[in-house]
Amino acid sequence: MYTLGISAFYHDSAAALIKNGKVIFAAQEERFTRIKGDSNFPTNAIRFLLTEEGITLNDLENIVYYDKPWKKFERIVDTILLTSPRSFKQFLNAMPSWLGEKLYFRTLLKKHFKNIDPSFNGKRVMFSDHHFSHAASCFYTSPFEESAALVVDGVGEWATLSIYKFTKNSHKLLKQMNFPHSIGILYSAFTFYCGFKINSGEYKLMGLAPYGRDKEAIKIQEIIEKNLFTTFDDGSIELNLENFEFHHGLKTINDKRWKELFKHSVRSEEDELTQFYCDFAKASQLAVEKILLKITKHVKEITLSENLCFSGGVALNCVANSKIKEQNLFRNIWIHPAPGDAGGAIGAALGFYFKDKQYKKREDHFNAYLGPEYSDQEILRSIKKFKLKHNKKVIVESIESIAKDLAEGKVLGWFQGKMEWGPRALGNRSILASPLEQTMQKKLNLKIKFREGFRPFAPITIESKAHKYFEPNYSNPYMQFTQRVKSYKKIDSEEFKSLSNIESDFPSITHLDGSARLQTVNSEQNPLITCLLEKFELVTGYPILINTSFNVRGEPIVCSPIDAIRCFLSTEMDILVLGNFILRREENLDAITNFKPEVFNKD
Amino acid sequence: MNQAQLNNLALKILLVSHGYLLFVEKQSFSAYTIGLVILTIIFSRFSEKLNLAIETQVKNIAQFLLISVLTIIYILVFIPFSFFRKKHLVTKSNFTIMESDQIQFERPW
Numbered sequence A: 001m002y003t004l005g006i007s008a009f010y011h012d013s014a015a016a017l018i019k020n021g022k023v024i025f026a027a028q029e030e031r032f033t034r035i036k037g038d039s040n041f042p043t044n045a046i047r048f049l050l051t052e053e054g055i056t057l058n059d060l061e062n063i064v065y066y067d068k069p070w071k072k073f074e075r076i077v078d079t080i081l082l083t084s085p086r087s088f089k090q091f092l093n094a095m096p097s098w099l100g101e102k103l104y105f106r107t108l109l110k111k112h113f114k115n116i117d118p119s120f121n122g123k124r125v126m127f128s129d130h131h132f133s134h135a136a137s138c139f140y141t142s143p144f145e146e147s148a149a150l151v152v153d154g155v156g157e158w159a160t161l162s163i164y165k166f167t168k169n170s171h172k173l174l175k176q177m178n179f180p181h182s183i184g185i186l187y188s189a190f191t192f193y194c195g196f197k198i199n200s201g202e203y204k205l206m207g208l209a210p211y212g213r214d215k216e217a218i219k220i221q222e223i224i225e226k227n228l229f230t231t232f233d234d235g236s237i238e239l240n241l242e243n244f245e246f247h248h249g250l251k252t253i254n255d256k257r258w259k260e261l262f263k264h265s266v267r268s269e270e271d272e273l274t275q276f277y278c279d280f281a282k283a284s285q286l287a288v289e290k291i292l293l294k295i296t297k298h299v300k301e302i303t304l305s306e307n308l309c310f311s312g313g314v315a316l317n318c319v320a321n322s323k324i325k326e327q328n329l330f331r332n333i334w335i336h337p338a339p340g341d342a343g344g345a346i347g348a349a350l351g352f353y354f355k356d357k358q359y360k361k362r363e364d365h366f367n368a369y370l371g372p373e374y375s376d377q378e379i380l381r382s383i384k385k386f387k388l389k390h391n392k393k394v395i396v397e398s399i400e401s402i403a404k405d406l407a408e409g410k411v412l413g414w415f416q417g418k419m420e421w422g423p424r425a426l427g428n429r430s431i432l433a434s435p436l437e438q439t440m441q442k443k444l445n446l447k448i449k450f451r452e453g454f455r456p457f458a459p460i461t462i463e464s465k466a467h468k469y470f471e472p473n474y475s476n477p478y479m480q481f482t483q484r485v486k487s488y489k490k491i492d493s494e495e496f497k498s499l500s501n502i503e504s505d506f507p508s509i510t511h512l513d514g515s516a517r518l519q520t521v522n523s524e525q526n527p528l529i530t531c532l533l534e535k536f537e538l539v540t541g542y543p544i545l546i547n548t549s550f551n552v553r554g555e556p557i558v559c560s561p562i563d564a565i566r567c568f569l570s571t572e573m574d575i576l577v578l579g580n581f582i583l584r585r586e587e588n589l590d591a592i593t594n595f596k597p598e599v600f601n602k603d
Numbered sequence B: 001m002n003q004a005q006l007n008n009l010a011l012k013i014l015l016v017s018h019g020y021l022l023f024v025e026k027q028s029f030s031a032y033t034i035g036l037v038i039l040t041i042i043f044s045r046f047s048e049k050l051n052l053a054i055e056t057q058v059k060n061i062a063q064f065l066l067i068s069v070l071t072i073i074y075i076l077v078f079i080p081f082s083f084f085r086k087k088h089l090v091t092k093s094n095f096t097i098m099e100s101d102q103i104q105f106e107r108p109w
């Protein structure tokens, strides 16, 4: 029994295929179209999962869309009414697309399905609820048979925060906070104020926070809490809407009022990142963490559950997630690898499937490798297309020499098996390097990633050995929490606020505050990269590598061998490992010199 | 070669051949054909621009009409109704108690 889940038209469109209650394929549209955060209907993602499973649209039992479009329209109309006449611009901006297409949603979806398969018989599409899709994506992939579920995002239809209680054969929505009062939008407003893009720059704000000074950040936090919102005892908030414009205009914040409050204007992307914005980033991170800690306390009080499923875009804030975990209110916390809107595709399908069935956790309850995989022939075809010199050997036999290359400071493009689901590279579409070199962070940024220099890279290590180097000790297979680097030494001087001065055994993966965004792996989850880490340990004494997503700045993570080769040719990557094929930079210098790279908009 | 280039080539062949007939063979009738060909060439170039101009104007007019209709709706419907739409007061909590355990999957609302 197949169920197709779709999320589309806002940001991060995606499709997922469920077979008898288990996710078998899922992918985001951006990986195929190479447009970051692509919001178009996921035509390519759907084509991929149908082809992979060898079925057609007519073989699907059910098709489920991840939210309720009419409810969303109602919210837009109601907000326009409430804020009239200031909402005139928003009204003019929103209405044409709604009246033109979005209101006739079934027809719109049918048109897209016919485009994929003209013989599509027009199956009736089902509609989930936005926050239910988030919660279901989390619970029905979790190792729990009973759990509290918390959803926090920008906005769904009306809800901006929901608290559910799930059991193996039921779910109950207990409480909700509604638009315009939103923690997600508040964090996006902070992101915008610091000069980063909304919906993609939030993780940069989080990465900037450790550069903030404690005293100054606390002062800013006080201004934020006094002027931008009120928090109630249960953690719910009420935004002071005079300082915002997202609910009636086309801008997020009232620039003038924020300038009066913080004595600094909105930073634009090109402006220098001054100390003030670092202090502000820290203050905003602290403010949001404080709210989330109150909310999770309330969730515990009303659900009395030992387990928590946390989803929604805000659950991508791994620093806040760690604070929630360290609060020890819940024995277990599960965060799906794609807690944002893309994950809604999986949640819509699973939520529908389990509406009249019992959920039983399985041993293999979930794995995040759900995307396209390429055969040796397909890889070879791509290599030949670019006329590149290569060596072919069964990858397991080459692992020792690859580990030696890494130990020598070489940077490696690592392309293996199925593409990861979710925004993070989890060891199948990764750029790998040694974390032991002091200069590796700079080298990777200048030669390959071209991203801002203030963020360290993420480490990957073997689950059973993580406790030797990181604390607290717990498995972190999807990089949803930050852990502390044990060898980090705190330098108590404001002068040394730079990554190049970090004292740690692994300087390029340690943030200023000693934290690292770790991924733990085991041989069941990803045998190949676990083996590589073991060999790297034999050579260097440490089973840790830098693991950063396989892409350049502004580009979605690579999907196909061709995307990987393009990235190899347009950067100064030393080695590219494509399945069983190894390509070396020094053997392909002519192709590299003659290659014209694609230009991506900076994110 | 696309259709426009093919047409252009045909017109040029006509021009050269009738030029030969007019000036070498002194066939006066070819003067009419040459005149006609020149007019066609000028008009084909001009008509392309004309089409584009008409299309842009129609688009602008349609957009203007849409904005006008929406503005009228906003003034006549949204502004008056906004007086009846009251903001709810938040005191001790901004959570709404829901207590619901069903999702109506069949409905887009």
Ligand SMILES: [Fe+2]
Binding pocket: A130, A134, A153, A154, A155, A156, A312, A313, A340, A341
């Ligand atoms: Fe969402």
